[in-house]
Amino acid sequence: MKKHVVMVCDHIHESGLEMLASQPDIEYINVADLPKDELLNVIGKADVAITRSSTEVNSAFLEAASNLKALVRAGVGVDNVDIDGCSKRGIIVMNVPTANTIAAVELTMAHMLACMRAFPYAHNHLKLDRVWKREKWYGYELKDKKLGIIGFGNIGSRVGKRAKTFEMDVITYDPYIDPSKATDLGVEYTTNFDDILACDIITIHTPKNQETIGMIGKKEIEKMKEGVVLINCARGGLYDEEALYEGLKSGKIRFAGLDVFVKEPATDNPLLDLDNVTVTPHLGANTYESQYKIATQAAQQALDAARGISYPNALNLPIRESEIPAFVKPYLELTQKIGFLAAQANKGAIKSIKIVGEGGIGEYIDSLATFATVGALKESLGETINYVNADFVAKERGIDIIKESSPTAGAYKSSVRLKLTTDKEVVEIAGTSFNEDVQRIVEINGFALDVEPKGRMILFKNTDVPGVIGDVGQILAKHHVNIADFRLGRDKTGLALAVIIVDNDVSEEVLRELDALEASIYVKYVIL
Template identity: 40%
Template sequence: MAPRVLISDKLSDAAVQIFKDRGIDVDFQPDLGKDKDKLLEVIGQYDGLAIRSATKVTEKIIAAADNLKVIGRAGIGVDNVDIPEASRKGIIVMNTPFGNMITTAEHAIAMMFAVARQIPEASASTHAGKWEKSKFMGVELTGKTLGVIGAGNIGGIVCTRGVGLRMKVVAYDPFLSDDRAAELGVEKVELEDLLKRADFITLHVPLTDQTKNILSKENIAKTKKGVRIINCARGGLVDEAALAEALKDGHVAGAAFDVFAEEPAKENPLFNLPNVVCTPHLGAATSEAQENVALQVAEQMSDYLLTGAVQNALNMPSVTAEEAKVMGPWIKLAGHLGNFIGQMTDEPIKAINILFDGQASEMNLSALTSSVVSGIMKVTNPDVNMVSAPVIAKERGVRISTTKQDQSGAFEGYIKVTVVTTQRERSIGGTVFSDGKPRFIQIKGINLDAEVGRHMIYTTNTDLPGIIGTLGTTLGSNGVNIANFTLGRSAEKGEAIALLYVDDVVPAKAVEELKATGKFQQVRPLVFDV
């Protein structure tokens, strides 16, 4: 019996035809996604669900999807899919991360032109029969400094377009290597430097805890007077109320926004201010981009349903069904190792070196490597997956190398990840015990045995009495319960580390109190997707 796929949002006729040509029984109902009750009623009949952004695949929908095997999102954002719930039910969630990069980058450039020359206001004035030529004095882009925050896929394209416009381009991105910056023709800078120098600032980062309000009131105040700010990435990257005040007092000369903290944006502090250009999240809204992502998702879903091949999956490694049975715990371990180093690393990464020992060396090293790289990259780019992460790393000039060796120690196999940055090398090793649970077994060359928990805290110190007591007392006074406490040291009175598995998020107050004791060289809360 042919697999059945429901398309519940608008997809092109060419995408529908791909399903048909591949022998898929496709049901094209482009408005069904807006009717959640009807979707809930029929979803159990289908093996695949192809969507855009209108369909909300909630926990309730997934619970009713008894036959669903794959959800394909035509586009990059999957905020409308409950991925953890889909994973728990064994449903693969795919997206199309590269189909709209050029379109979104071009929109940012168009918005920059629009705000530089006040085109929307000048157009409205002229349509109204006015001829206010002297009112709309603009600025040239040539010779100006363009500050790009985030030089990944889309940001990298914006960088090259800015260089082509004869702008001086400076870029801030913790993962941007010197080689990649040279390839793009940009100067790599720290955020503080970018804020001071840029005539135009454009944002191209995901919304994470680290990037939320990256242009805060304080950072906006550090910008060059007369700066113009463009955001076509994600709402919430800019403090919109603070920007509105800076626009009113003249510190910021203009802004162009395609995304907003709350969408659909019916009201916003930026609305109706002079020289503020606003569009309704049109970054990916070109016929070419919409066609590209639609065709891509149809091909990916068909491949999976007919052959089991997995591409651009957000919640499943790109391995065969046979490999997945054995590799599942090792893939999770690889992701944890990468995520640990990603959370510990603040400077640009030049290289990722991975050693596979014993049992691990006999597995699908491509999938394990992708899991490591994905774990590292997810810290700053939650949208990456095991397929896209190595591509993004390569584009950023990060060298990835792997080595495999026969069993060399007490463990049947282990993985060791070493990251080389502009300032240091950092390494961590891990294995999978017979219970199928990943363990950290070595950090900075110091042996230990630490179970991986969702919330953890890592510290380094000189091996002296009282460290355990300080950690326990400080965390306890802040309401943090310790589930597991692991210690390691290089030698008596030498370098020592502690890795604590705790029940809840470690409050910032507890971290600051530990740092204030003066006993620790480093105190770092960590979060893992376990």
């Protein structure tokens, strides 16, 4: 009997290696100590590979991995994995998203305590300098302090529970959860981000995406109270490091506890020069317990994938031309993009996702619904949402997935229509595909348009009066934002919707100025 080959490319806990080595139908090859350029010479033997952050799964790796059917990233982050490249080759990518949850939660609490008591500095003063000076190290208690938690998912919610046991006053900001998830734990829920900025301590636990990168910057720090403490054990770049440095140096931020940085290894980061920072070298997953769980879960996923049993925590859907009609693929991609666009335009706790397949594509309504759900939840969940767990996550969050098929598609041979309902509003978007590779959004909230689903978009709804386009152009020009395309839809009630595609990032200031125009009804900014 031919054995399945599982290749371990990076170091994992011995428990995972023992699991692989004990299987009679598995040929286990450990190449963790092999130089990465030499790895390319042997990866072609693998049916399944287990990697961590040290192995770049790029075009060279994929070209050499000619026999690879699945890849397990032993950890959460997949920044070093070319998921699109894997999908095109039919390689299923999986990660291990929850094994390090408790480790990250407890490290967050450790940084919080260390900052409040200046623990590392008091330790060094005694142990390294041999100075006994108690009066120098007065700290602060967690009790009765107000903790602001940005992101209330697996990790943020557990930090909140532990903070409550310290008798802290806890508030969370997460527009993508049902408020009851917080309030049921005795945690205050807010939709006003300024409520978080007014806290004594702020900790962040969000995915890293376009919305969250640099979400705490100079303006946000200016709004904080004097002596605030900031914690980041999530992802580097969620805090603007330059603004963080200035805030720490001025004393506006009394202390910061950091486990992650924009560029790692961070051995030359200016933040290390400050004496009011506690730092660790990305240790969020570095406990023996979490490493054991990561290794054993990764090994089990590799075994299941090698045997073709299941693909838990799959992050992609392999696309094989022989198994899917050529015209279907662009509609699946388009539906996911529409879901992502709708979630950015309609931020809030999602209540329902309705997907309608019109014409020939309607036969694939189940697949369309999966892609729509992944797109809609990607805005709030980032890399944790995937094609395998989408239905489960939606059900867990109380989101209704409504599927409809229609044999006719009006003016188009096939089209898809998505209706996203949140606790705030409803957004409805329709799209179609031409010639199997041209995707178009053809309607947004009843306004007929023709927009390529790509790039930075400003959605500007306004009363249809003279001078609006000129006013919009002047504001964008003033802020050096270049317009790449301008598409306008009008209705019979005197309203218009412009989709303005721009070349530059758009600041909150620009959006505020656009919204302040007399004709403005709403302004939204989305990125595809």
